[in-house]
Amino acid sequence: MKLIAVIRVSRITFPSIFILLFVMNFSVLAQDGLLKKPNIILIFMDDIGYGDLTAYGGIGYKMPNIDKLADEGMRFTNFYSAQAICSASRAGILTGCYPNRIGISGALFPYSKIGISSEEETIPEILKTKGYATGMVGKWHLGEAEQFLPLQHGFDEYFGLPYSNDMWPVGFDGKPITDPLIRRGKLPPLPLIEGNKTIEYVRDLDDQSKLTTRYTERAIDFIKKNKQQPFFLYFAHSMPHVPLAVSDKFKGKSQQGLYGDVMMEIDWSVGQVMNTLRENGLEKNTLVIFTSDNGPWLPFGNHAGSSGGFREGKLTTWEGGQREPAIIRWPGIVPAGSVNNELACTIDLLPTFAAITGAALPNKKIDGINILPLLQGKDVSPRKNLYYYYNKNSLQGVRKGPWKLVLPHIYGSFEGELPGNDGYQGGKHPDTTGLALYDLRRDPGERYDVKDQNPEVVRDLQNLVEQAREDLGDDLTGKDGKNRREPGKLNSN
Ligand code: MG
Secondary structure, rough: OOHHHHHHHHHHHHHHHHHHHHHHHHHHHHHHOOEEEEOEEEEEEEEOOOOOOOOHOOOOOOHHHHHHHHOOOOOEEEEEOOOHHHHHHHHHHHHHOOOHHHOOOOOOOOOOOOOOOOOOOOOOHHHHOOOEEEEEOOOOOOOOOOOOOOHHHHHEEEEEEOOOOOOEEEEOOOOOOOOOOOOHHHOEEEEEEEOOOOEEEEEEEHHHHHHHHHHHHHHHHHHOOOOOEEEEEEEOOOOOOOOOOOOEEEEEOOOOHHHHHHHHHHHHHHHHHHHHHHHHOOOOOOOEEEEEEOOOHHHHHHHHOOOOOOOOOOOOOOOOHHHHHHHHHHHHOOOEEEEEEEOEHHHHHHHHHHHHHOOOOOOOOOOOOOOOHHOOOOOOOEEEEEEEEEEEOOOEEEEEEEEEEEEOEEEEEEEOOOOOOOOOOOEEEEEEOOOOOEOOOOOOOOOOOOOOOOHHHHHHHHHHHHHHHHHEHHHOOOOOEEEEOOOOOOOOO
């Protein structure tokens, strides 16, 4: 009897239930803001450390626009770059993979014979399947041969430098190198590229001083041009990577010398982008992310950033190398003025964008995890652990919760060295570490090895290490791994 009654009720009410479910679903989606695909702007800095933004304790200059971004969005405190060096970090953020999975490591030099493989799927490529216009402004650093440039990896347009702004035949004094014995003097002039073509050369610091402004103008043009459709803008500044240069607008404006002036210009640039969104009615439906590729390049002293007190900096897997400031603003979804202390990484952005837009994930295995719940204010991260890789394929550590297990390795240390100044580089020396366990909750500076007091934690993390070595191999222990893929090779794909 009961069953029949239920069926009858279901028959009678099926259309209304359907409508009700549809309306509920619609309202949930509408509430979440996911019905209308948001524009996405990813602002990616070069060599900004954890302590460089005023919202993270930076002093000696003002950053009102980035402060506002933090006031209106979410500030992350346990957010990592994919690796502590330029090219690897960029390969990671664009593909959602640990860079060693896809064969990219280090910082690629001019005449690079490798880049991202055309078989890998990038953020702009997956967003294009959902109708996004895709643009890139700034530093690419994933191969300057045409087959490797942004237009061949999902971007509709590109304007910027193909690699770092110090890869030019100019000395630390800003003058052309004439001594044939200096390696840097053999580098080609620094090209500024539009689409796939070099349109001019950046020849001196005066040319470099215009980069931030020129990039910003291009970013604004792209936003205005695409305001009628969803867009993805990857805005990768060349600054504050050395050599530093700033436009006249900000010269001498900070109390922190040229580095502070450059930071103020970057803040101005963020303000220009946000003003453009506001003026074009895009402020609400645009997800803005601000973060950096790796920590500060400490031997450059007063031309380097701040690790915020974390150990070491760029080029190491200590926290100063990979822990980054990260601010995400998305009105209506990301709680304004919030702080998130959960674990996340730049490689998580690709799957998060996929979840937001309904785009399919890449066919090949990736390492990123959808962190949309964190953006929505949940305080438990879907990311449970993170591996620290460096060099070609060296697994140097793993983090789970507050624990970081550091694996024995050699690294270049800046500690105890006199830093350089005014554009000149100071020293570094090789150092070694054995196996060590740090509790980042009470010891963010990684000074107190507590492995002997926590053998079960060490065992648990070593299990994770073994899983990673199975998957990706590890040069430090001579393991090959099963799932590494080849990079793109010149003229081979
Ligand atoms: Mg960098």
